[in-house]
Amino acid sequence: MRAGEKGIAVAMVISVVIVAVLKFKNAEEVNEVEMDIPFISDASPELTAKAGEIIRVYNCRECHFLWGIRDLDKAVPAPPLDGVGEFRDEPWLFNYLSQETPQDVLATRLKPQYRMPSYAHLSDDERKTIARYLATLKVKDWYLPDAKKKRYEKLTGNDYTDDAEIIQ
Ligand code: HEC
Numbered sequence: 035m036r037a038g039e040k041g042i043a044v045a046m047v048i049s050v051v052i053v054a055v056l057k058f059k060n061a062e063e064v065n066e067v068e069m070d071i072p073f074i075s076d077a078s079p080e081l082t083a084k085a086g087e088i089i090r091v092y093n094c095r096e097c098h099f100l101w102g103i104r105d106l107d108k109a110v111p112a113p114p115l116d117g118v119g120e121f122r123d124e125p126w127l128f129n130y131l132s133q134e135t136p137q138d139v140l141a142t143r144l145k146p147q148y149r150m151p152s153y154a155h156l157s158d159d160e161r162k163t164i165a166r167y168l169a170t171l172k173v174k175d176w177y178l179p180d181a182k183k184k185r186y187e188k189l190t191g192n193d194y195t196d197d198a199e200i201i202q
Pocket residue numbers: 088089092093094095096097098110111112113115118121122127130136137140141142143144147148149150151153164168185189
């Protein structure tokens with residue numbers, strides 16, 4: 035190789051490295067943006083508004099995280115509602131919300147004042163609306179293991195391991 039050719043070869047190697055580094059950096063930035071909000075829902079704006087109002091009036095956020103928000107004064111270890119649609123479907127949710135004693139359906143490990151209250155006194159329409167909305171709450175694929183872990187640990191009080199069963 036002549037000196038000129040060597041120079042060109044070196045320049046090419048350097049530019050390949052620069053392009054690779056820039057691509058990698060970009061990929062990292064994109065990931066940061068994508069990893070911003072892991073929660074998703076395909077509910078219509080009408081359903082979101084209607085359910086959101088009921089959830090606000092009945093203060094579900096006193097105990098549960100929803101869209102990453104909850105009342106932090108109250109330290110109730112309730113499972114997050116973000117992503118609950120990954121674990122529960124609409125009929126299950128409607129049935130659960132209609133129970134006089136929700137603990138007959140989903141066992142508790144908590145003192146009575148922290149347990150899921152009964153919402154059986156809400157109208158059929160209100161319970162249906164919440165159930166329909168909660169069933170749309172999903173998480174992005176990359177966040178699912180974290181969602182499973184958080185839910186499991188809140189429901190059982192135990193550390194999550196890979197072979198832990200999903201609580202049905
Ligand atoms: C006083 C605290 C409290 C309030 C208020 C509350 N919850 Fe709960 N919820 C819990 C707890 C704790 C659990 C776990 C079961 C248990 O310990 O009774 C639970 C469980 C659930 C589950 C099952 C979650 C799963 O992962 O399987 C759903 C769904 C739910 N709640 C929805 C609601 C909705 C909707 C509201 C408002 C209308 C609400 N909760 C209000 C404490 C609460």
